[in-house]
Amino acid sequence: MGQVLSGICPCIVNKVHVEETKATFPSPVISETVYVAVMGSTGSGKTTFINVASGSDLKVGMGLESCTNEVQTSIPFTIGDRQILLLDTPGFDDTTMTDTDVLRIISAYLFVMHKQGIRLIGIVYMQRISDFNVGSSARRDLRMFQELCGEEAYGNVIVVTNMWGTVPEEDGVARETELATKDVFYKPILERKGVMVRHDNTRESAHHILEQLVRKEPTVLRIQRELAEGKDITQTAAFRQLDRELSELALQRQKNLEQLKADMARAEQEMDEETQNELAEEKQKLEEELRTVQTQASTLAFDYQAELRKVEEKLNIRGLTE
Numbered sequence: 001m002g003q004v005l006s007g008i009c010p011c012i013v014n015k016v017h018v019e020e021t022k023a024t025f026p027s028p029v030i031s032e033t034v035y036v037a038v039m040g041s042t043g044s045g046k047t048t049f050i051n052v053a054s055g056s057d058l059k060v061g062m063g064l065e066s067c068t069n070e071v072q073t074s075i076p077f078t079i080g081d082r083q084i085l086l087l088d089t090p091g092f093d094d095t096t097m098t099d100t101d102v103l104r105i106i107s108a109y110l111f112v113m114h115k116q117g118i119r120l121i122g123i124v125y126m127q128r129i130s131d132f133n134v135g136s137s138a139r140r141d142l143r144m145f146q147e148l149c150g151e152e153a154y155g156n157v158i159v160v161t162n163m164w165g166t167v168p169e170e171d172g173v174a175r176e177t178e179l180a181t182k183d184v185f186y187k188p189i190l191e192r193k194g195v196m197v198r199h200d201n202t203r204e205s206a207h208h209i210l211e212q213l214v215r216k217e218p219t220v221l222r223i224q225r226e227l228a229e230g231k232d233i234t235q236t237a238a239f240r241q242l243d244r245e246l247s248e249l250a251l252q253r254q255k256n257l258e259q260l261k262a263d264m265a266r267a268e269q270e271m272d273e274e275t276q277n278e279l280a281e282e283k284q285k286l287e288e289e290l291r292t293v294q295t296q297a298s299t300l301a302f303d304y305q306a307e308l309r310k311v312e313e314k315l316n317i318r319g320l321t322e
Ligand SMILES: Nc1nc2c(ncn2[C@@H]2O[C@H](COP(=O)(O)OP(=O)(O)OP(=O)(O)O)[C@@H](O)[C@H]2O)c(=O)[nH]1
Pocket: 040, 041, 042, 043, 044, 045, 046, 047, 048, 049, 059, 060, 061, 062, 063, 065, 066, 067, 068, 069, 089, 090, 091, 162, 163, 164, 165, 166, 199, 200, 201
């Protein structure tokens, strides 16, 4: 493990120390293939990390739109005596899919992997150090991740902070401390043997991070265990969390709608036609959003079964490495 930052948190590992790496040269004896899932909110740099670490050429995002909208795998590469495959995943705050879609896609993939006996050695969770106001959507991604993963597997989690070059060093360090010591961020993960490391977007740094994972025993995530026990997707901890998030969102939309109706009544009294038309348009949009939020969860169980069949077919035909 690299150099420990003094006085902050023993779990934060400064990436500066990079060993003259065994990772650069494939070992002649490859003992087994292990998988590492890369997760994090949209635009946090998951695909970039995977490309840098593995030499893959997966599509990277350009703007605010989410880029990765399915689980995809890197090309295999070796670290020490292990062959590694990285799994790229969409974030829960994806701009092109609902959180329910993301839960369905990730859960089905992880479950099929587990059923096929594929060993997951850990999870890399990406966090931009440049996010000074981690938005509510990024925090939602983290909460969903925590429920998917389960505390039992936190020891196999590495929180990777990136984009250090885009902020002054001292701001980054202050932010890192906050991330490591607050309950709403990574404190619960770091308290249970997870670690936080810096990444400088080089291959050496990515391999150094992954070296820490390949030494570990494989893990089974909470969602994998729950589904393997025969639970329906709607009985999992991740779904319960999603349901809580959606209920809150629906309540918020409902409140907005009530406010809008009051504004409309006022505009009608004042015979302000322009405002009335604007508000009517907004009301229609809000009602649509509310309907989407309310129906999202109820279609999940059905859609999940279809997704499972799709993933099983895909993985059976092509194998996970293609
Ligand atoms: N400076 C810097 N930019 C990065 C780094 N990693 C990613 N980026 C940039 O951040 C943007 C998003 O990167 P992606 O790798 O597509 O992020 P993602 O998490 O895969 O995004 P989604 O697939 O949309 O969830 C791209 O413009 C990258 O070039 C990094 O370590 N440093």
